[in-house]
Amino acid sequence: MTRPRLFAAALATLAACGGAAPATTTPAGPTGGEDQGAGTAVALWAAVMKPGASFAFDAHLGEGPPTEEEPVLVQATVTEVREVDGGRAAFLAWTANDEPLAATNMPVVIVVATTGVSFFYSAEDFAEPYPALTFPPAAAPTKLPDGTFIDPAPGGLAGELCYGYGPADDAEECEDVCFSQLCVHPTHGLTGGEGKWWPSDYPFVRRAPGR
Numbered sequence: 455m456t457r458p459r460l461f462a463a464a465l466a467t468l469a470a471c472g473g474a475a476p477a478t479t480t481p482a483g484p485t486g487g488e489d490q491g492a493g494t495a496v497a498l499w500a501a502v503m504k505p506g507a508s509f510a511f512d513a514h515l516g517e518g519p520p521t522e523e524e525p526v527l528v529q530a531t532v533t534e535v536r537e538v539d540g541g542r543a544a545f546l547a548w549t550a551n552d553e554p555l556a557a558t559n560m561p562v563v564i565v566v567a568t569t570g571v572s573f574f575y576s577a578e579d580f581a582e583p584y585p586a587l588t589f590p591p592a593a594a595p596t597k598l599p600d601g602t603f604i605d606p607a608p609g610g611l612a613g614e615l616c617y618g619y620g621p622a623d624d625a626e627e628c629e630d631v632c633f634s635q636l637c638v639h640p641t642h643g644l645t646g647g648e649g650k651w652w653p654s655d656y657p658f659v660r661r662a663p664g665r
Contacts (some may be wrong), residue, residue, distance in 0.1 A: 541567030
C-alpha cells in the first residue's frame with residue numbers, strides 16, 4: 455500500500471489511507487540542548503527538548519467546513535524535560551480546541567538519545583530502563599519491515615522529517631487510515647502530522663506567524 459504525499463498548497467480532503475503531512479513552520483526560538491552534529495536525531499529534536507516550548511497546529515480542512523465534532527486546532531506544550539541515559543525525554547501535554555486531550559494516541563513522552571528515538575503514549579509507560587528505542591539514531595529517511603518510517607516532509611523546509619508508523623511489509627490492503635506521523639524540524643520543532651494519532655482525519659499543519 456502506498457501513502458500518497460500531499461503538498462500544503464494543493465491539499466484537498468484526506469485520502470482514505472492518508473499521506474505524508476505537509477508543514478508550514480514558524481520559529482520556535484533557539485534550538486538549545488547539545489548539538490550532536492547535523493544528521494543526528496539529537497540535533498533534529500533539539501527545539502522540542504525545551505521546557506515551555508509550545509507548538510500549535512491547524513487542521514487543513516480542504517474544501518469542506520468542519521463539523522462541531524472535528525478539532526480544528528491542536529496544541530502541544532512541553533511540560534518537562536528530563537535527562538536520560540544518552541539523551542533527553544520531553545513530556546508533552548496535548549489540547550484540541552483548547553480542551554485537554556485526556557484520552558489520546560498522541561505521544562506524551564518523546565525520548566531522544568544517541569541510540570535512537572522512541573514515543574510513549576502515556577507517562578506510566580515511560581520508565582528507565584526504557585524499552586528499545588523505536589526509531590534509529592540517524593536523522594535520515596528510513597523504512598523498516600514493521601512499518602516504522604522516517605520520511606522527508608514534502609513541501610517542507612530542508613531538514614524537516616516525519617516519524618511514524620505505517621503498514622508492515624507483509625500487511626494486507628488497508629481499508630481505513632492506516633498510518634500516523636509526527637513531523638519535526640531542527641530549528642522550528644514540531645511542525646505537524648496526520649493519521650491515526652491525531653484527533654481527526656485532516657492533516658494538521660503548523661500555524662502561521664501572528665495567529
